[in-house]
Amino acid sequence: MSAVIAEGTQTVNMLTAIKQALFEEMEREPGMVCIGEDIGILGGAFGVTEGLQDRFGAERVIDAPISEALIVGAAVGMSMRGRPVMAEMQFIDFISCGFDQIVNNAATMHYRTAGKVSLPMVIRGPSGGYGGGGPYHSQQNEAWFAHSPGLRVVCPSTPSDAYGLLKTCLRDNNPCIFYEVKELYRKREIEEQIPGGDYTVPLGKARIAREGSDLTFVTYGNMVYFCLEAAVKLAEEGIEAEIIDLRSLVPLDDEAILNSIKKTNRVIAVNEAPMTCGFAGEILARVNEYAFEYLDAPPARVTRTDTPVPWVKPLELAVLPSVDDIYEAAKRAVNY
Amino acid sequence: MNSKRSVVANAGDKGTDTEQRPLRARDGLSEQDHLEILKQLYLARYFDVRLIKEKRRGRLRGTLYSSHNQEAILVGTLYGLRPSDWISPIHRDMPAFFLKDLRGNWDNDDRMGMSIGEVCAQVWGRATAPGRARDNWSHIGDASKGIICSTSMLAGTIPVAAGVVYDAKLKGEDTVCLTYNGEGSTSQGVFHEAINFAAIHKLAVVTIIENNQWAYGTPLELGSPVEDVADRAKGYDIPGLIADGQDVLDVLDKTMWAVERGRAGKGPSLIECKTFRAYGHGDHDDDRAAKYRGADEVEKGRSRDPIAVFKKYLVEKGILTKAEAKKYSPEGKHANETTDEDFPPDVVDIMKKGVEFALDSPLPEASEATKWVFAEPRR
Ligand SMILES: Cc1ncc(C[n+]2csc(CCOP(=O)(O)OP(=O)(O)O)c2C)c(N)n1
Ligand SMILES: [Mg+2]
Numbered sequence: 001m002s003a004v005i006a007e008g009t010q011t012v013n014m015l016t017a018i019k020q021a022l023f024e025e026m027e028r029e030p031g032m033v034c035i036g037e038d039i040g041i042l043g044g045a046f047g048v049t050e051g052l053q054d055r056f057g058a059e060r061v062i063d064a065p066i067s068e069a070l071i072v073g074a075a076v077g078m079s080m081r082g083r084p085v086m087a088e089m090q091f092i093d094f095i096s097c098g099f100d101q102i103v104n105n106a107a108t109m110h111y112r113t114a115g116k117v118s119l120p121m122v123i124r125g126p127s128g129g130y131g132g133g134g135p136y137h138s139q140q141n142e143a144w145f146a147h148s149p150g151l152r153v154v155c156p157s158t159p160s161d162a163y164g165l166l167k168t169c170l171r172d173n174n175p176c177i178f179y180e181v182k183e184l185y186r187k188r189e190i191e192e193q194i195p196g197g198d199y200t201v202p203l204g205k206a207r208i209a210r211e212g213s214d215l216t217f218v219t220y221g222n223m224v225y226f227c228l229e230a231a232v233k234l235a236e237e238g239i240e241a242e243i244i245d246l247r248s249l250v251p252l253d254d255e256a257i258l259n260s261i262k263k264t265n266r267v268i269a270v271n272e273a274p275m276t277c278g279f280a281g282e283i284l285a286r287v288n289e290y291a292f293e294y295l296d297a298p299p300a301r302v303t304r305t306d307t308p309v310p311w312v313k314p315l316e317l318a319v320l321p322s323v324d325d326i327y328e329a330a331k332r333a334v335n336y
Numbered sequence: 337m338n339s340k341r342s343v344v345a346n347a348g349d350k351g352t353d354t355e356q357r358p359l360r361a362r363d364g365l366s367e368q369d370h371l372e373i374l375k376q377l378y379l380a381r382y383f384d385v386r387l388i389k390e391k392r393r394g395r396l397r398g399t400l401y402s403s404h405n406q407e408a409i410l411v412g413t414l415y416g417l418r419p420s421d422w423i424s425p426i427h428r429d430m431p432a433f434f435l436k437d438l439r440g441n442w443d444n445d446d447r448m449g450m451s452i453g454e455v456c457a458q459v460w461g462r463a464t465a466p467g468r469a470r471d472n473w474s475h476i477g478d479a480s481k482g483i484i485c486s487t488s489m490l491a492g493t494i495p496v497a498a499g500v501v502y503d504a505k506l507k508g509e510d511t512v513c514l515t516y517n518g519e520g521s522t523s524q525g526v527f528h529e530a531i532n533f534a535a536i537h538k539l540a541v542v543t544i545i546e547n548n549q550w551a552y553g554t555p556l557e558l559g560s561p562v563e564d565v566a567d568r569a570k571g572y573d574i575p576g577l578i579a580d581g582q583d584v585l586d587v588l589d590k591t592m593w594a595v596e597r598g599r600a601g602k603g604p605s606l607i608e609c610k611t612f613r614a615y616g617h618g619d620h621d622d623d624r625a626a627k628y629r630g631a632d633e634v635e636k637g638r639s640r641d642p643i644a645v646f647k648k649y650l651v652e653k654g655i656l657t658k659a660e661a662k663k664y665s666p667e668g669k670h671a672n673e674t675t676d677e678d679f680p681p682d683v684v685d686i687m688k689k690g691v692e693f694a695l696d697s698p699l700p701e702a703s704e705a706t707k708w709v710f711a712e713p714r715r
């Protein structure tokens with residue numbers, strides 16, 4: 001069986017793109033191991049690893065006991081000997097159960113050993129709200145890890161980026177937390193063809209998801225599409241928004257943010273996570289440091305309220321950012 | 337090692353009572369108790385069946401983790417508890433919320449358990465749910481009813497149970513806390529951390545393991561090196577009992593042995609109830625489960641329906657005639673094959689009222705979404 005799932009001109013959804021990257025990297029790196037709950041026999045809760053164990057065997061595709069600390073810690077142990085490891089969190093919310101192994105062990109290993117030990121490991125898992133998952137199946141908790149020096153933090157929004165970034169992260173030599181927005185896994189409208197020829201996407205390089213001249217949205221993940229929708233509304237009023245899709249938060253593409261602000265002079269940072277100490281706050285802090293003199297309006301952010309994500313729809317939608325929230329923040333900036 | 341300690345109810349006892357007092361809770365049951373237990377089994381089954389049907393009709397949101405075939409564990413563990421005891425049910429234990437303190441208390445909504453209406457309101461995501469539908473399905477609790485509100489994080493309630501019992505102990509109360517867990521959850525570090533503490537301090541925490549052989553798509557042997565999860569108790573020098581999870585009275589006996597032992601200040605126990613998961617992990621998994629579990633395995637696993645097992649016992653004891661036992665027979669049937677005629681009318685009726693209560697209840701208002709993040713200061 002060939003590792004290639006989608007070939008030639010076929011368009012694929014984000015889930016298939018991720019699956020394809022995994023198959024190809026497992027093929028390319030005969031030493032690579034995948035570990036996670038229900039990733040083998042079942043093929044993963046969302047089916048990302050479907051067929052992986054059949055293809056590469058149970059030794060390389062491990063159905064782990066339900067213990068996130070074990071999964072992460074074992075990934076540290078294997079990867080410190082040079083073996084690339086993909087560790088899956090069934091939902092990224094459960095990463096909290098492996099927290100210590102990530103922020104204290106994996107994140108600091110290279111530093112503590114004065115560069116002697118590096119960890120080629122990627123912890124990936126489905127994230128994000130809007131699906132009615134409640135407090136423990138809706139989190140977008142990237143800020144926890146961006147706040148832990150030594151970790152790559154990545155959150156793609158398109159199939160190609162997911163594919164190309166996952167490959168880059170698996171070939172990188174640092175522990176990486178890879179957020180896969182589950183609402184985007186099977187989103188039809190974003191299906192696309194994956195560029196051929198061992199396509200990878202570099203870390204720390206933002207993508208301009210929409211060009212515009214009047215204000216800049218800096219965002220990532222699912223919020224890219226919320227900003228795109230808001231931009232369409234704004235365009236009807238003659239306001240052209242630029243959208244920067246960060247793709248990777250650590251490392252962060254400061255230059256892309258600065259260049260866009262130089263052009264638009266207005267910035268709104270948008271993240272799905274809660275406001276306080278969320279990544280949007282980090283973006284605005286940096287903007288104040290390096291782009292202050294280019295700003296014609298106070299930099300602003302749109303985020304979830306500082307609450308958990310409640311379950312039932314009216315409550316969930318009340319706390320998560322909406323297209324209207326983004327549109328209104330943009331209007332305030334433009335009318336300032 | 338202190339030899340006295342190792343003699344006392346070692347985990348290796350496989351369910352036999354090694355302490356002198358062979359407590360058999362069933363010996364204290366009246367005929368009425370037996371009939372009540374049967375009715376509770378019907379109720380637990382009917383609740384599940386009804387929700388499966390509602391879900392199929394598209395009337396419910398969220399994942400349904402069926403307790404079908406595992407009801408004897410819920411009824412058997414809860415039946416002998418005192419109203420003041422605590423429990424922490426998890427995803428597969430929805431009926432536990434209303435089975436708590438239900439005995440002889442069907443019409444009393446002030447009892448120390450939730451009403452069926454409240455539990456239905458929770459499932460339907462209504463404002464009358466215990467947590468006003470802020471979290472889904474089994475993530476409900478109420479300290480005033482002795483129910484720990486769980487998160488999704490498996491085994492996460494066991495340390496909380498230890499804290500509850502520690503507090504009760506400080507107050508001079510002999511409260512017991514039952515925590516419910518799947519066999520898969522016994523791999524979590526916090527499972528061991530909490531039992532360790534409970535054992536050190538002799539806390540009356542009874543950890544119920546519903547060993548239904550599967551943790552989502554992962555079979556027992558990939559989650560545990562020991563076939564009897566009860567053996568995990570050995571490391572903590574506490575009793576690890578094995579109960580027949582299809583036999584409500586065996587579950588009751590073992591539970592009450594552990595409960596009374598805990599009340600007497602002798603510490604925690606672990607009870608492994610052997611059972612089998614009837615359907616997929618959740619209803620979203622039914623189709624995939626049909627691929628990763630063989631039909632033979634499922635048929636065998638479901639061959640001892642807890643309702644059938646208990647009815648047989650009741651007939652043998654002369655509490656039911658064969659004809660009476662046959663009257664309501666959901667046993668062995670898939671949820672979709674059952675009808676209301678398979679259940680006693682009062683069971684159907686109480687559930688009907690619960691569903692009506694839920695459907696008549698409003699959804700929570702969006703405006704309350706940001707409330708209750710913080711409590712008011714203590715006075
Ligand atoms: C910490 C954590 N990791 C993963 C999950 C996802 N998850 C929910 S239920 C489940 C399987 C549980 O199996 P088991 O404990 O045997 O209980 P059962 O569902 O069989 O009753 C998993 C992996 C979770 N809820 N919490
Ligand atoms: Mg199980």
